[in-house]
Amino acid sequence: MVVLSLPNHDNLGQFKTCKPTPNIFTGIPIIDISDPNAKHLIIEACKEFGFFKVVNHGVSMEFLSLLEDEAVKFFKLTQQEKEKSGPPNPFYGNKKIGSNVREMACEVLEMIADGLNIGAKDVLSGLLRDEKSDSCFRLNHYPTCPELQALNGRNLIGFGEHTDPHIISVVRSNNTSGLQICLKDGTWVSVPPDHSSFFFNVGDAFQVMTNGRFRSVKHRVLADNLKSRISMIYFGGPTLSTKITALKSVMEEGEKSLYKEFTWCEYKKSAYKTRLGDNRLALFEKFAGQ
Numbered sequence: 611m612v613v614l615s616l617p618n619h620d621n622l623g624q625f626k627t628c629k630p631t632p633n634i635f636t637g638i639p640i641i642d643i644s645d646p647n648a649k650h651l652i653i654e655a656c657k658e659f660g661f662f663k664v665v666n667h668g669v670s671m672e673f674l675s676l677l678e679d680e681a682v683k684f685f686k687l688t689q690q691e692k693e694k695s696g697p698p699n700p701f702y703g704n705k706k707i708g709s710n711v712r713e714m715a716c717e718v719l720e721m722i723a724d725g726l727n728i729g730a731k732d733v734l735s736g737l738l739r740d741e742k743s744d745s746c747f748r749l750n751h752y753p754t755c756p757e758l759q760a761l762n763g764r765n766l767i768g769f770g771e772h773t774d775p776h777i778i779s780v781v782r783s784n785n786t787s788g789l790q791i792c793l794k795d796g797t798w799v800s801v802p803p804d805h806s807s808f809f810f811n812v813g814d815a816f817q818v819m820t821n822g823r824f825r826s827v828k829h830r831v832l833a834d835n836l837k838s839r840i841s842m843i844y845f846g847g848p849t850l851s852t853k854i855t856a857l858k859s860v861m862e863e864g865e866k867s868l869y870k871e872f873t874w875c876e877y878k879k880s881a882y883k884t885r886l887g888d889n890r891l892a893l894f895e896k897f898a899g900q
């Protein structure tokens with residue numbers, strides 16, 4: 611588990627803001643994973659948005675509420691107590707939580723593998739199930755920000771725009787809005803919160819593995835002035851030595867791969883050297899600047 615929380619708002623000038631985005635987006639693909647057509651809908655969603663919402667996932671609301679209560683309790687602890695859950699380097703935490711969410715992610719990856727006809731069903735999910743897989747779980751807390759009124763109508767950014775580097779991320783939040791995604795045309799839209807569902811993001815590694823067919827979605831989180839937001843995210847990644855490269859079976863005959871081959875470890879190292887909002891994949895593009 612990795613934990614982030616916003617610092618004190620003593621000096622709002624040091625925080626990033628953005629223009630308000632009134633667009634509550636109603637076009638987020640909603641996938642019922644028991645639907646026989648789900649695999650095709652997931653693939654379309656990964657291509658168009660790199661983002662979708664999963665319903666009918668079988669995780670009970672009672673369990674989700676329990677997790678949320680635990681997260682709320684955690685954020686009420688003192689800094690010193692929080693740090694007992696792991697070293698703050700750069701975030702505190704451990705990697706043991708999240709196996710239920712991982713199973714859901716694996717199920718979705720199996721549907722994708724099936725829908726894309728990419729050989730064995732577990733070709734993707736096996737990467738996350740590997741006991742050495744470099745996956746992790748993060749808990750985010752965005753406290754309320756009543757000082758927002760002082761921002762001249764601008765919104766305070768709780769988590770700056772970025773793409774997730776992993777293969778896939780699974781987000782569950784409380785019922786507070788804030789998450790925004792960037793559409794293909796560059797418009798930022800707000801994702802309506804839904805505490806009973808899971809939201810999936812395509813990450814950079816998946817964009818490379820599908821040779822750009824899937825979109826690693828740019829997203830960010832705005833702070834709310836009335837209600838705090840708590841989110842839990844599972845980031846599904848492969849083992850450090852896994853080569854991240856376009857899957858042969860998704861490529862058309864004669865298609866060239868858009869990215870240079872790299873290992874997950876190399877990508878992570880390179881990502882640590884960049885800033886949150888940088889296009890980290892640009893360093894690995896084969897045809898950049900041509």
Ligand SMILES: O=C(O)CCC(=O)C(=O)O
Nearest residue numbers: 750769781789831841843
């Ligand atoms: O808090 C959220 O809903 C999303 C946070 C996020 O994008 C991340 O932790 O990578």
Ligand SMILES: [Fe+2]
Nearest residue numbers: 772773774829
């Ligand atoms: Fe993210």
